[in-house]
Amino acid sequence: MIVNLSRHVFGSHQGYRTLAASEDLTADELAELQSFVFGQTNNAEYLATLKSTPAYWSRQLSSGRRAVTRVFVGPKDDQGRQSLRFVSAILYAKDWISAINGEDGALVGVDKIWSWDGKPRLPRIEVRVTKPDLVNPNAEQRQRILSLVGLIESMSNSPNSSIVVEERQLAPAEFAMVLALLPVWFRPQFSYGFRSLSEALPVQLNYLAPCASRGKSRRKVTPWRPHGGYASAKYASGLAHFWPEGGPPPWEFVENCKAFGDLLPTFEGTEVSSGTVAPPAPTLKQKRRQQRRQPRVPRIVYWLTAMALIIGATTYVAVNTIMSRRHADAVLDAADAFLTENADSSQLPAAGHKRKKIIETAQSHADEVADLTDSSRADRRDAVATKLNDWLSAAGDKDTKLVSLDEMLTSFETFAKPLGLENPESLVEIPDATSRSAVVGWKKRLEDSQAEASLMGEPYPTKIASALNRIHDWNVRIKELLNQCDAGLDGILKILGGPLPTTLTNAIDRTWSDVQSQLAKIDKILPEAQVGDVSPADPTTIDEYLSELMEQRDSVQHRVDSWAKHINKIKSEMNEFLDEAKGLVAEHKLKFDPVDAEAIQKPWTGAASAKGALEQALDYWPDSEEMLLLEETVESWMNKAADLAMAHFNKAIDQADSIWYDEKKRSSVDAQSNGLSTLPPNPTEAIKSLNVALDYWDANSSAIRHFDARMADRRHRQAVSLKTELINANSNYDKVVNPTPSPTPKP
């Protein structure tokens, strides 16, 4: 098996110090390895045998690694004193177990580990190790070995004390066997020294050399007695059980046994116990400290406590009794007061929540009374309880009846709401036969309940009477509505009773609208759905009246239909003319003022046609406001157009007259300037202008004359007269200016 390990050399060179070390050793490990604990000697025999029978000790460092330190003879120091040299092999605990199973004998025998060439740096080395052979002990040796294993087991929980074994007591081979027989899991926490020189060596098992110093250490040591028993040690007993005398040790037991003294295998440094781990027993010092901490209690405290307890108990009993009786009195008084106040259970309030509250109060009094346990109030308690129970029984019966009446009235309210029974005055149409029938049923039910309600007292008789009144009012209202319908139908028949009209008038139109409106109202009161209803088996007066009205309404409807047909025909014919007039007005935009006198001819013709169509339509409805208004519009337009045409015509004539006047004035001036008596004026321009006026007259004479026929004719005559004058003047002018005859202007 290959083991990788670090090394350390501790020896004297002008004092003990670290002489060499592997680099991986920590400062703490170095401090632990420089320990002054092994002891010293000048014993030549001991020193001489260190090579053949190595002295060493093995322990776990605080870092967790294992250190096995072998002792060698060192050189004399600077003062000529004998010194020792300690060479340590340091390896990981895992390797120590896996490679050599914790048996250091395998390492001690490898010279390569312990040799040192005097250099301060020691490299880590790998060495091959083999487990040393163990000789099966004889019976006597077996006994000694078991005894020592038993002692180690019993002291396994005391790592600060040492078991001391002397060389004369145990042979090295037996010592090796003892180490090999310790449980494997226990070995990492176990430390021991072999052939050590001091009792002070801090190990659990100290195998002392004969020359070792003793009795100078304060360390607790337990000397081993070779003939000591091991019966109290379970592991050692088990070992003995499986180990036959003269036979090989039970290695399987050593490998597998998981208990050693009070210890169990540890994992990650935590001790595991099979049961409850008892806390460590306190030391004498701790016991004294604990005793000091418990102060002595003065007797007065006990006495005061006793007095306080007596007073407390007495107070508790007395207060409890008084409070219990006061409570019982209060409960019974309250119950009595309740019974006095509500002596008559038949006088329960009608309001459900109040009644319920009173019954609950009574029940709560009954429960409280029943819960009373005070025997001194038993008689009164029983009497009150009986009264309360009687009261509750009577109240319960009445409550049931009241609840029944309440439910009936609530149901009626629910039923009455959609039918308008809450406020019959607001009823506007006749309900259907089913509703009427249901109301009849309710009426009967309410009448039946009246007797019981009068027994229960107010407000139930009033409520039922109110409900019946409402049903009565409801019926009255229906009759009123039916009367209204009857009167309305009579009126319509009276209006439409005469012959059918030939033309329409505003009065006929209004009457027709009234008839239709009234009929619609009647239809609303008598909806169509009512018409086809089957009459109930047991018809009431209302049902009969309704049936008559329905027949009357049918005959009225027949007459109304005839009227409607005739009126529609008149309106249809009238509308043909009216539509034509409206179309012409729209086509020629006759609704607006005319603006262009030149283009007035076409719209003027349209206006005349529209007016003609309107006059025809008015024959059908002479006082139709719509048509009269339209006619007024057309006439207004025609008046304005005529005014415009007249103005335009006048302006044209005036312009021609003005041109002629100016020409005459100019010719006169020219004649004077030329020294002539007269000079004929040129009428050409005036003639042109006058022709324009006359052409306008020809095109729009009807429009011009519409303004004022007499004035228009007079102006026309003036224009013709002026034209004659101009024609003559033109002849004169031509004669003077142009002897050749000029063409005659167009009249």
Add this chain to the structure above:
Amino acid sequence: MLGRRTSGKTVYLSVLYEQFWKSLDGLTMKAVSGQVHSDCVRVVEGLRAGHWPAATLETQHCDLEIEYKGQRHLLVALDYAGELFRRAFVEDVTDTAETIELVKHIDSAAAVMILIDASVVLGKDVDAAIDDDFGMTQAVMRIRNWPGGKDIPIVLVFTKADENRDVIRNEGGLEGFVKRRLPALARTVKRAAMFQVSAVQVNIHSDGKRTPVPNSTPWQIEKPLRFCLDKINLQRELERQREFALEQRRSQEAYELELERASKRQNKTAVIVVVSMVVVAACVIALVWAFKS
């Protein structure tokens, strides 16, 4: 017994013991255990055979019974590796088991002998000189600063007087030597007796090797011990007187206190009885009233 390595602790202790073990009267010594006696005698035998004892590699408690001027003392001398002294007081490593044991021992000391090898103080080994100068000063300061430490007798013992007598004389005697070479220690110790002792004489061979003279005569080795014992006896006497006076005062106080207590106890009992009766009566009345209501 404080001293660095090679100051001669083991030799001085062993020779001292051997000398007074054999003494007939006056100052006598006896080891409590046979092992201690045996070890001491063996060291002395080794010296007589011309061998130095091996360099100390463990801490040993030597329990010795001393009889001096009619009084018995238990002397617990600690023999330890001198390297531990350096580790504790120069390197300040006080958390290892060995240094803790040493420091504890010093803290509980009734008297302290400081062993100094004058040649080391004057030598070329700087580290060794530091042990005697700084290390000793630190140790003395710890003793003096401990409760009651100012009264602990401290003796400076200059060992190996046969080798160092001339050196000390050249420095103006012990006082001069201490003041010149160990001024800090002198300042700290303040009052200390100083002695030169020689447990064994030394032969220095031509190769520089030093061996003990087989028939060495111990010189003045008992003086430091006698000084310490005288001081301890004196302190004990003072302590005894102080304790006697204290005890008398305590007795008087205890007597007065007991009288006062007896008086109070009597009054208290009467009050308790009366109050108890009143309370019980009140309770009975309360219960009767409660059940009647």
